[in-house]
Amino acid sequence: MTRIPFFDIVRDAMRGAKRTQTDAVESKAGEAEETPRRRVMIVGNPNVGKSVLFNRLTGHYMVVSNYPGTTVEVARGRMRLGETLYEVVDTPGMYSLRPLSEEERVGRALILNEAADAVLHVADAKNLERMLPFTLQLIEAGLPVILVVNMMDEAERIGVKIDMEALQDAVGVPVVGTAVLSGRGLEELRNAIDEFIRSRTPAAVSV
Numbered sequence: 001m002t003r004i005p006f007f008d009i010v011r012d013a014m015r016g017a018k019r020t021q022t023d024a025v026e027s028k029a030g031e032a033e034e035t036p037r038r039r040v041m042i043v044g045n046p047n048v049g050k051s052v053l054f055n056r057l058t059g060h061y062m063v064v065s066n067y068p069g070t071t072v073e074v075a076r077g078r079m080r081l082g083e084t085l086y087e088v089v090d091t092p093g094m095y096s097l098r099p100l101s102e103e104e105r106v107g108r109a110l111i112l113n114e115a116a117d118a119v120l121h122v123a124d125a126k127n128l129e130r131m132l133p134f135t136l137q138l139i140e141a142g143l144p145v146i147l148v149v150n151m152m153d154e155a156e157r158i159g160v161k162i163d164m165e166a167l168q169d170a171v172g173v174p175v176v177g178t179a180v181l182s183g184r185g186l187e188e189l190r191n192a193i194d195e196f197i198r199s200r201t202p203a204a205v206s207v
């Protein structure tokens with residue numbers, strides 16, 4: 001039987017203690033990390049560019065997880081606008097708030113259960129008329145909607161022209177035209193989100 005000298009035992013114990021201390025410092029640093037104060041939810045029909053927009057807004061950092069009790073994946077990332085850190089949520093494609101598929105059930109649950117400061121309804125500029133009823137449904141549900149008319153490049157290519165100002169007057173919410181694949185309209189969209197949220201947040205009372 002090998003006897004371990006008392007000194008070695010103490011030294012090993014100290015090493016362990018040191019490691020634990022370092023771990024504690026690291027996890028404390030993790031805890032001190034800023035948590036997002038606002039949330040932006042990206043919604044819309046399948047295949048309209050939601051995930052491309054999500055990637056453009058959030059960069060590379062994202063967490064993908066199954067929505068509880070389903071096989072539907074939901075991606076979450078972060079975006080900073082000015083001083084404010086946002087959580088950005090990419091939802092599965094859906095056609096309306098009346099769910100038919102599992103994806104739509106998850107989309108609806110996300111929209112209705114996770115309070116968003118802005119709901120970006122991404123619509124395909126080529127088929128805008130077909131998409132507007134969903135925009136109106138979201139507005140009627142009392143959600144803070146910004147309409148993102150995406151795929152402007154493709155729409156223009158086939159000769160579709162959209163009067164954004166008239167559209168904005170008609171729907172009564174901010175409207176931004178984008179072609180997110182090339183980055184077109186993104187700066188305008190970021191500004192619109194920032195402005196929209198400021199306009200809805202009561203100013204702090206100065207004494």
Ligand SMILES: Nc1nc2c(ncn2[C@@H]2O[C@H](COP(=O)(O)OP(=O)(O)OP(=O)(O)O)[C@@H](O)[C@H]2O)c(=O)[nH]1
Nearest residue numbers: 045046047048049050051052092093151179180181
């Ligand atoms: N030309 C063009 N293509 C785009 C644009 N935005 C997205 N796409 C393309 O459209 C396809 C669908 O984009 P996604 O971002 O996956 O669409 P999605 O809305 O997330 O689709 P689901 O997750 O299935 O609901 C991809 O091939 C994109 O590269 C755009 O502004 N212009």
Ligand SMILES: [Mg+2]
Nearest residue numbers: 050051052093
């Ligand atoms: Mg997607």
